[in-house]
Amino acid sequence: MLWSLYGNVLVQGVLTGLVYGLMALGLSVIFGVVRVVNFAHGEFAVVAMYAAFVLFRSFGLDPFLSMLPIAAAFFVIGYGLQRTLINPFVSRPEHEQFILLVGLAIIMVNGTLMIFGPDARSANLPYSFDSWEIGPIILDKVRVYAAIAALAVAALLFAFFRFTSTGVAIRACADNLVGAAVVGLNVKQLYALTFGLGLACVGAAGALMVTLTDATPMIAPAFTLLAFTIVIIGGMGSMAGAIVGGLLIGIAEAMASVVIAPSMKTMVSFGLLVLVLALRPQGLLGRRA
Amino acid sequence: MNPFTLLARLVDEAPRRALVLLAVLVAVLLVAPVALDRYLLSVFFLIFWFATVGQAWNVMMGLCGQLSLGHALYVGLGGYVGAVLWVKFGISPAIAIVPAVLVAMAFGAAIGWLGFRFGIEGVYFALLTIAFAEVTRIGFDNWSYVGGAAGFFIPVTAGGGSAINLRGGPLLFYYVALALMVAAFVICAALRRSRLGHAWLAVREDPEAARALGINVFRAKMAAVIVSSAMTAVAGVVYAFYQSNLFPSQSFDIARSIEMILAPIIGGLGTLFGPILGAFILTPLGQTLIALVEKIAGRAIPGVNLVFYGAALMVMIWFAPNGIWPWLKKKLGIPEERS
Amino acid sequence: MTTLLDVRGATKRFRGLTAVDNVSLSVSEGEIFAVIGPNGAGKTTLFNLIAGVMKPDAGSITFDGAPSAGVPPHELCRRGLARTFQIVRPFPELTVMENATIGAMMRAADMDAARAHAGEVLRRLDLWDRRDARAKSLTLPDRKRLECARALATEPRLLLLDEVMAGLRPTEVDRIVAILKDINREGVTILLIEHVMRATMALAGRIHVLHHGATIAEGTPDEVTRHPKVLESYLGAEAL
Numbered sequence: 111m112l113w114s115l116y117g118n119v120l121v122q123g124v125l126t127g128l129v130y131g132l133m134a135l136g137l138s139v140i141f142g143v144v145r146v147v148n149f150a151h152g153e154f155a156v157v158a159m160y161a162a163f164v165l166f167r168s169f170g171l172d173p174f175l176s177m178l179p180i181a182a183a184f185f186v187i188g189y190g191l192q193r194t195l196i197n198p199f200v201s202r203p204e205h206e207q208f209i210l211l212v213g214l215a216i217i218m219v220n221g222t223l224m225i226f227g228p229d230a231r232s233a234n235l236p237y238s239f240d241s242w243e244i245g246p247i248i249l250d251k252v253r254v255y256a257a258i259a260a261l262a263v264a265a266l267l268f269a270f271f272r273f274t275s276t277g278v279a280i281r282a283c284a285d286n287l288v289g290a291a292v293v294g295l296n297v298k299q300l301y302a303l304t305f306g307l308g309l310a311c312v313g314a315a316g317a318l319m320v321t322l323t324d325a326t327p328m329i330a331p332a333f334t335l336l337a338f339t340i341v342i343i344g345g346m347g348s349m350a351g352a353i354v355g356g357l358l359i360g361i362a363e364a365m366a367s368v369v370i371a372p373s374m375k376t377m378v379s380f381g382l383l384v385l386v387l388a389l390r391p392q393g394l395l396g397r398r399a
Numbered sequence: 400m401n402p403f404t405l406l407a408r409l410v411d412e413a414p415r416r417a418l419v420l421l422a423v424l425v426a427v428l429l430v431a432p433v434a435l436d437r438y439l440l441s442v443f444f445l446i447f448w449f450a451t452v453g454q455a456w457n458v459m460m461g462l463c464g465q466l467s468l469g470h471a472l473y474v475g476l477g478g479y480v481g482a483v484l485w486v487k488f489g490i491s492p493a494i495a496i497v498p499a500v501l502v503a504m505a506f507g508a509a510i511g512w513l514g515f516r517f518g519i520e521g522v523y524f525a526l527l528t529i530a531f532a533e534v535t536r537i538g539f540d541n542w543s544y545v546g547g548a549a550g551f552f553i554p555v556t557a558g559g560g561s562a563i564n565l566r567g568g569p570l571l572f573y574y575v576a577l578a579l580m581v582a583a584f585v586i587c588a589a590l591r592r593s594r595l596g597h598a599w600l601a602v603r604e605d606p607e608a609a610r611a612l613g614i615n616v617f618r619a620k621m622a623a624v625i626v627s628s629a630m631t632a633v634a635g636v637v638y639a640f641y642q643s644n645l646f647p648s649q650s651f652d653i654a655r656s657i658e659m660i661l662a663p664i665i666g667g668l669g670t671l672f673g674p675i676l677g678a679f680i681l682t683p684l685g686q687t688l689i690a691l692v693e694k695i696a697g698r699a700i701p702g703v704n705l706v707f708y709g710a711a712l713m714v715m716i717w718f719a720p721n722g723i724w725p726w727l728k729k730k731l732g733i734p735e736e737r738s
Numbered sequence: 739m740t741t742l743l744d745v746r747g748a749t750k751r752f753r754g755l756t757a758v759d760n761v762s763l764s765v766s767e768g769e770i771f772a773v774i775g776p777n778g779a780g781k782t783t784l785f786n787l788i789a790g791v792m793k794p795d796a797g798s799i800t801f802d803g804a805p806s807a808g809v810p811p812h813e814l815c816r817r818g819l820a821r822t823f824q825i826v827r828p829f830p831e832l833t834v835m836e837n838a839t840i841g842a843m844m845r846a847a848d849m850d851a852a853r854a855h856a857g858e859v860l861r862r863l864d865l866w867d868r869r870d871a872r873a874k875s876l877t878l879p880d881r882k883r884l885e886c887a888r889a890l891a892t893e894p895r896l897l898l899l900d901e902v903m904a905g906l907r908p909t910e911v912d913r914i915v916a917i918l919k920d921i922n923r924e925g926v927t928i929l930l931i932e933h934v935m936r937a938t939m940a941l942a943g944r945i946h947v948l949h950h951g952a953t954i955a956e957g958t959p960d961e962v963t964r965h966p967k968v969l970e971s972y973l974g975a976e977a978l
């Protein structure tokens with residue numbers, strides 16, 4: 111009886127964790143290459159949530175489909191943002207980058223608040239409450255779909271960085287900026303692509319998130335924190351680390367809400383964060399700077 | 400050195416024009432309430448308050464270069480300690496300031512120890528400060544003794560308040576906050592000139608070089624977070640009594656932490672006048688915007704002032720990353736600060 | 739003469755590379771001692787070991803009679819050891835005066851005394867006229883002298899100078915040489931790393947030659963310049 115409870119919690123944690131991981135992956139990729147911490151990350155996730163919500167409510171477009179156009183749109187936005195707003199800040203002090211992005215985050219979250227109001231919105235998919243039962247384990251359909259979709263997007267990104275020449279060039283940029291410039295890589299272009307890809311991840315993750323939880327503007331900073339926590343636990347700039355961190359936080363949160371209390375789940379992730387910062391500041395899969 | 404010699408020193412050595420400016424400002428503000436209604440008094444309260452906490456935050460970031468994004472933590476802690484001691488034990492906030500400051504300092508020291516010991520810097524440290532504020536918020540949300548998520552209330556004592564217990568109207572809080580702002584300025588001016596202040600500047604500029612000059616970088620950073628949290632906690636006590644209520648979701652909110660750091664950034668990081676100037680610019684603009692939108696739209700739209708703040712931040716950091724004060728100083732012909 | 743600094747068998751490895759390989763040297767109170775060697779010889783790393791920035795993997799370092807390996811830099815500075823950085827590190831946003839004052843305040847009774855002492859040091863290094871300029875606005879020679887001024891303001895017994903003359907014009911080199919001689923005459927022991935041979939010969943009483951992290955010679959300038967290994971691996975290469 112108890113074991114089936116833990117089993118279910120574990121499965122739920124893993125499934126949610128994969129979506130978290132995708133969101134964090136966006137942050138990690140941007141930081142790993144452009145060396146800018148996207149402090150508006152959670153805000154982008156929330157905007158994506160609302161986009162998916164509106165597309166569903168107005169056109170009946172399922173979030174599992176709308177994640178594609180949303181990710182595409184976010185890619186374009188990210189590309190444009192890096193080209194115009196962020197690029198001049200790449201070599202500026204960290205706190206100036208931070209202030210720029212916090213400004214953006216404040217505008218985004220409060221803009222959303224002005225348009226949609228503070229109330230939580232939920233997509234209510236027709237199959238929101240469907241599930242499969244495998245022995246004692248109950249699998250929520252949406253959670254499974256979301257996890258599969260998240261995994262698919264992450265796999266695509268991994269494949270891009272591994273097998274395409276552009277992906278390899280971006281990795282070269284991340285490893286050795288001067289070298290990359292010397293061999294004639296267009297660093298600006300690659301940075302913009304990376305920022306676009308990072309936002310595409312968070313766009314897709316936001317669309318998926320709408321199937322799992324309600325959208326409200328005020329959740330944005332919590333998402334930024336969540337992504338940031340995951341990335342630090344997994345290792346800044348490590349792609350696999352983001353997924354591992356996401357899984358870890360997903361499981362930890364799910365366990366904490368059952369074993370301790372739902373309100374304690376954030377406590378547990380921060381506990382993990384403090385532990386990692388103290389014992390292994392470079393993160394589980396990170397390299398020492 | 401006793402406070403009066405110190406004050407005399409500051410007056411002697413500060414640039415003449417800056418002093419004139421300051422004296423005029425304080426004189427005007429002292430008599431201003433005769434011309435201010437309740438609403439304007441409350442706007443000025445906010446200006447002074449944000450200038451105070453901005454000054455406190457500036458100690459950490461502007462002087463010592465440590466980015467804290469969780470300063471709401473110290474506001475909340477100070478506020479809760481002051482409020483609980485008053486409501487539950489009848490201890491006057493004038494006395495409760497001491498434990499309030501001590502509690503905030505203990506939290507600040509814990510964050511600092513964890514961060515600085517393990518060489519956690521920049522955005523990592525910033526995240527740590529947010530994490531502590533969040534964890535504390537959740538803790539207070541679940542702590543029924545202080546009202547939990549439903550909040551903690553300071554009753555408005557009937558039959559007129561007493562100033563020493565911070566029970567009174569907007570006029571009382573106007574002067575209390577003005578005093579806080581002036582005190583924070585004087586303290587920071589003294590610190591800026593002190594040995595510790597110079598150690599902070601050195602750490603901000605280049606920790607490696609600072610170490611080579613005999614500065615214990617860890618200790619300097621710890622001092623910064625402790626001084627800053629203490630000053631913030633005092634402002635926190637006053638704010639709690641001004642509002643007469645405390646909710647964990649507001650007291651420890653990251654949005655408040657961010658609002659607190661706007662004034663020094665816009666005004667000029669690491670400068671003494673920056674936080675004051677920033678607060679005098681931002682708070683009225685934000686309040687005007689709120690009122691204006693309410694008039695036009697017929698109802699309050701939450702978030703407008705913050706959208707404006709966000710845009711102001713971006714424009715500011717784009718065009719004048721050092722803030723307005725350094726620019727203004729040049730215009731006024733005030734020479735660079737001497738050490 | 740008493741020994742002020744004693745390095746015994748100091749070794750430092752970076753992954754595969756042995757940057758400092760079993761180096762021993764000892765600097766007496768009052769002398770000017772130079773460490774030379776081609777780029778990448780391990781001179782700066784040796785400095786970092788002595789100044790407490792890094793801990794040696796093997797060997798011992800004694801400063802002023804007490805073991806100093808692994809003692810943090812700020813503590814060593816208190817004990818009387820000051821250093822400059824090869825790539826100068828002034829506090830860029832602070833004024834020249836503030837830079838020097840920060841160095842001076844460690845030993846000063848109060849900030850007034852620190853400022854007064856900083857002023858003296860600045861006069862001495864010809865920086866007094868630039869005292870209100872921000873460090874970031876200085877020219878390279880001025881920055882190098884500020885680097886020295888700041889270290890000197892800590893009133894060290896041993897001054898470690900890492901290539902303070904590199905990149906300077908001959909007249910500026912002569913100016914610094916004169917100043918350093920002066921400082922040394924007043925009792926400050928100097929350990930310098932140099933590339934500029936002319937200045938090193940003019941200043942140093944003894945020279946220690948490093949190559950690939952290891953000692954290849956030590957002696958007076960005359961002895962060292964005649965040493966076959968030195969001619970071969972360093973001076974020879976330089977002359978070509």
Ligand SMILES: Nc1ncnc2c1ncn2[C@@H]1O[C@H](COP(=O)(O)OP(=O)(O)O)[C@@H](O)[C@H]1O
Pocket residue numbers: 752755757775776777778779780781782783784
């Ligand atoms: N922190 C470090 N990590 C790895 N290798 C280093 C480090 N510092 C120096 N080295 C290497 O050690 C060798 C010696 O360097 P250094 O002491 O700077 O030489 P020098 O000052 O004589 O030019 C060089 O090959 C350099 O690349």
Ligand SMILES: [Mg+2]
Pocket residue numbers: 781782783824
């Ligand atoms: Mg060197």
